[in-house]
Amino acid sequence: MTAVRATLLANGTIRQGGAELIDAWIRDGDDLLWIDIQQPEENVLEPLLEERFGFHELAAEDTLSPNTLPKYDAFPGYDFFIFRAVDVNVTEHGSQTYKLAAFLSRNFLITVHRDTMQAVDDVCNRLPSDARLLGNGPDFLLYNIVDQMVDAHFPLLDRIEESVDDLQESIFKDARPSHLDELLHLKRDINVLRRQSVPQRELLNQISRGDAQFIQRQHLIYFRDLYDHMFRISETIDVERDMMSGTMEAYLSVVANRTNDIMKVLTILSTIMLPLTVIVGVYGMNFQHMPELHWRYGYLFALGLMATTTVTLLLWFRRRGWIGHLSRRR
Amino acid sequence: MTAVRATLLANGTIRQGGAELIDAWIRDGDDLLWIDIQQPEENVLEPLLEERFGFHELAAEDTLSPNTLPKYDAFPGYDFFIFRAVDVNVTEHGSQTYKLAAFLSRNFLITVHRDTMQAVDDVCNRLPSDARLLGNGPDFLLYNIVDQMVDAHFPLLDRIEESVDDLQESIFKDARPSHLDELLHLKRDINVLRRQSVPQRELLNQISRGDAQFIQRQHLIYFRDLYDHMFRISETIDVERDMMSGTMEAYLSVVANRTNDIMKVLTILSTIMLPLTVIVGVYGMNFQHMPELHWRYGYLFALGLMATTTVTLLLWFRRRGWIGHLSRRR
Amino acid sequence: MTAVRATLLANGTIRQGGAELIDAWIRDGDDLLWIDIQQPEENVLEPLLEERFGFHELAAEDTLSPNTLPKYDAFPGYDFFIFRAVDVNVTEHGSQTYKLAAFLSRNFLITVHRDTMQAVDDVCNRLPSDARLLGNGPDFLLYNIVDQMVDAHFPLLDRIEESVDDLQESIFKDARPSHLDELLHLKRDINVLRRQSVPQRELLNQISRGDAQFIQRQHLIYFRDLYDHMFRISETIDVERDMMSGTMEAYLSVVANRTNDIMKVLTILSTIMLPLTVIVGVYGMNFQHMPELHWRYGYLFALGLMATTTVTLLLWFRRRGWIGHLSRRR
Amino acid sequence: MTAVRATLLANGTIRQGGAELIDAWIRDGDDLLWIDIQQPEENVLEPLLEERFGFHELAAEDTLSPNTLPKYDAFPGYDFFIFRAVDVNVTEHGSQTYKLAAFLSRNFLITVHRDTMQAVDDVCNRLPSDARLLGNGPDFLLYNIVDQMVDAHFPLLDRIEESVDDLQESIFKDARPSHLDELLHLKRDINVLRRQSVPQRELLNQISRGDAQFIQRQHLIYFRDLYDHMFRISETIDVERDMMSGTMEAYLSVVANRTNDIMKVLTILSTIMLPLTVIVGVYGMNFQHMPELHWRYGYLFALGLMATTTVTLLLWFRRRGWIGHLSRRR
């Protein structure tokens, strides 16, 4: 069910409550209002946004559509933003991404999101104790929420980097198809991340250049800072993508190496055993006239011939450098 | 045969009919006219467009040529657009793409397309019941058609994504050349899609910046929204292209892994059997003086030697970690 | 030998002839002159261009140099263009590319090319019958030539696409090094094409924006149309380049698959035959005390043992799924 | 512990000391002050920067955060920069990168860094002997520090290039998985380097265009020079990345070649030995009626048959060109 949390700043006093505070704010005018709406339902949200606040239908649509990428639209009397955040459950395959829609004006901020968002809850909880959060206007409040959303990328990227490094290590130890599978999943994760990070970076760049109507000039530096963070995030994403490609290639090479080693074992073995088989076959022939068969030490002679052949071949392999490598595992 | 559907808005009344409404519109002047032409034939279309409406010969040519990419041309008195849509039959290989040519002015919209287009039919059917469609001018009508055309990409992309994921899964189970074949077909599909999506995105960007003459300012935001959708589409296309490359590389690695496993089976087997062959060959030799042959338990001794050799080699393979892997299928 | 064809439009009358018309044109002033020079020789061309018409030495140089890429230079009193066309002999490896140099002014057009060019000949032949060609000025004449040159790319690209598709099909049937060879040749062809198409696209973009001095405003739309075609051409080139890369990767995978299948045959065979060899070897040993040798049905027992071993191993391979695949050819 | 080194230029006299010089500078006004802070602790740094100098909290934060990328922020009354340098320990895997934060005004420079930095120490030591360092203002001082930081990239890149070349050589001699491992580490190193070099290049470009408030016009050329160096660095990074990709591909090919050679040895050997085994097996059969067994020179005949077979096969292999290659090692 749609959950509405409202926070009102009136004459320096903070009141937190539900939808009823909206009426108080409309009545009393000038104070600051922050409405946070979770799990929005179309039949509740559209009347609120379109009728009560007169927001444009396209903004309301984007608020409800789950896949909208980060964007900024200027409407008369308010700014509309879409931001995106991430969740850190990347190892479970399918890092979840979150969407935050925000309507910003001189004296209100409305945030809408489907799932519980840590960033919103944290800011909400800090409101009573941190006077600066509301005191600097709704744009500074928005900055604080987006700041947490942006910074949530870092632990996720650290985990991805760690996963890639672990995978590389595993592959060098024992390359298995399951590693490839994991790599492709990580690749999809990072691609999904990249798809939303690049427009978010551009969005923050746009805001920090002063394009948004209701972000105060003295707060632009804060959004510039967020842009710098997003820039670092998207650079890191590119590094990881490159490392993943390298890992994929390394996988193939490791397997090729292993096949190579197996082939060596087989070849060395066959090269030694097949001539021995021929030798013993020769003395197993049933010709009437085979002098060796009647020698006193014919048998020893045959065994000696076999030993000589084996040693000669082993030396030949050592000279070619094949045998030294076999001491390494796989 | 060329099919012409005309819709006329005169004094708030909607009339739907054939080519005869064009004369009524020319006679009565100011009303809004939408002409939709399907399966255009050169000998019918050119007189209509060039002579009746005085459109430029190049626009008429582009309207007929099947491969024109999305574009916008400003002509005196009217705007000319090419949009492209897609059909969802991607799994059948050869996702069909559609072309919509549109002539837009203050009081008319002419749309031309070869095949039946869902988007046009839907808007046409909604006309009687939805007053906003015609009430907001021909540019808003065009927006409604293009909106459906753009959104038709999403189910197609979802199917491609699904196909790629399925292919990956199949490849990890059992990599076969037919998977590669399918992958290359998907690759061509996505490349064809990309070739038309990028210019369409740029076209919508251009329109949303207000470059078209007959798109009203208050409707720019709608085309901006379409641009956002096309942007998301082209980002998704890039993600899928990247995933396809990854899948191709994975295929090769999976096959290499399989060859590796087969080689192991062969090598283990040969390593065990070839020495046994030598042993039995030794005792099949016909030397007169071979003490073992006369031993009471010579035969048992030989079998014991063979068993010992086998066990020793198996232990050696287990120590190298080759045998554990063989329990996995292929 | 340098061949000069001149066409003169004087008071609505067309005269076609050789170099002597140049004098007539210089004498009589205002008429339109088109000179087409084929197989230019330095000692003939330079006096004509530099002395007679006073063209810049660099333009004359570019006219003679065979490798100049598409470009536009504005000189006082005339425009200088280089365009490039293609020939369709791509399957013969080495699609030839052509160069057309053009000097354009208010009342003359001079085209220079080394080889016979279909586009020039066609326009030349249409001159007597199509009044619009000369009637719209020399820039429209140039448009008509370039239009044919640009459109000549499409059949070539269709053939390349077809070749790539055929190659893919052949590779899936029977991957041979000659396919790779052909692929690399196609790759060089498409790269050569791309190298001249991108600057030609940019040149046409520049012209269509109105940068050239002697292209009349009302004809810009025609060059815009050529730009759209070149844009489609360069997009198609990129798609084909991507498909070629994919084909190269597929080739490797197909060969890997085949090796895999061959290995399976070898492994299955060895796995069955080597144990049989050991069994028959055992009963070929010459020990005095081997009870089986004296059994009544010893021979049958041995054959039975061999059959049992074979069947057991075949069942094991079927369980691993190796044998089902062998029914497919290669 | 936070270490503070202060340098004061008062009436042409240089004084070096600790934090106490800050008070002198504040009291006496116009002189130039350089404060270098090493190993900053939050509880020491923030009061100093935010309270004493009134720097913005975001600048103070960026100063402390270890991962900030190169950037420039203009604040009223001072410029804030982040530069990054590198350490040359690349062969140990994990080339360390350093961060230098700098606050610049008309009459002071404050540099903050966590680790000992060679560039800062060198400039510090040259101060007494080189009058130009302080005489040209704090921006020239900053230039001298950054100059050394930038130039520290070159020996590192030389070492990376050398490592890549060595790796290639090693791979051609004996491709081992450890080479791949090293290559992936180098790849991560160069990617990390690239991630910080590109923004640093852009930062220096921005400064050299005159965007910073407190860089004097006559010193812009020096920063332009740094930009040129950073440009060369980032180009070299791209070359090395490309060489690494090539090396990865070469690795795979070298291993494939080696497997190929091993297979040849195995195939040649088996092709010769298996027919010999059959021949000796034939004359080991126990049929009562085998004429050869009773021939006088039956044994010699059999040996001759084996020799003939061997020579024939060897000649066949030589004709196919397989044997010439085997003389090469591995």
Added chain:
Amino acid sequence: MTAVRATLLANGTIRQGGAELIDAWIRDGDDLLWIDIQQPEENVLEPLLEERFGFHELAAEDTLSPNTLPKYDAFPGYDFFIFRAVDVNVTEHGSQTYKLAAFLSRNFLITVHRDTMQAVDDVCNRLPSDARLLGNGPDFLLYNIVDQMVDAHFPLLDRIEESVDDLQESIFKDARPSHLDELLHLKRDINVLRRQSVPQRELLNQISRGDAQFIQRQHLIYFRDLYDHMFRISETIDVERDMMSGTMEAYLSVVANRTNDIMKVLTILSTIMLPLTVIVGVYGMNFQHMPELHWRYGYLFALGLMATTTVTLLLWFRRRGWIGHLSRRR
């Protein structure tokens, strides 16, 4: 040792000599002076450049540093350029690149380079006979030198293209690791070339737009022409890079094909020989009761069985299409 060649144009008379002409020029003022300095030594060059001509220390530094990339710096009273040329010894691995530093003003040109440069020598030798070289001012002189430097790329690129084509051909004949080695060397060559060509192209673009102070307007077209050449050069470089990647991939595929063919030989041989070994083994068994051994034509029966087996297997291989391929060499 530093070699100084000076050329003085005074009242239409050309004087060539050493450093002493500099004094004459300084004394007599208005004439044109070209100083060419080869193998510059720091202790000779810096006094000359910095003290005599008052050039900026950074320009002097760039003149001496061997790795500076192409660049342009405007200084009060003179322009400073770095250009780069190439030598054609690419097949020896390590195509040498040259650097030319140039100081240009209204009435002087100073060129500095370490090695003998063909372009400088040629222009120097043409001076007495070609009045235009000096008559058009020092910028035209510079153009003539750079023109030769730029055109020196073409034979080099032709050789690289030829090398790549030769390599491809060799690889299809007989893929050896030495081909890979050569390919990687070519790759480094082309990358080094690319690293200096792209900034040189941009430098010439900048000059041709009229950014340099002392290039006369009427000569811009000449530098535009150089830009066109550099553009073609960098496009060709990109084509070759792409062809090299393709060649690398082809190499791998060719080797894979070859392994495949070798495997086929081995498999066919083993498939035929192993069953024969079993058959002869069977009749070498020592059972007392083996009826075949006593047959009149038992031996012939066994030989017949072997022949039948062989023929059957050969037919099976032909049906699978394995044997047709073996007639091709390797």
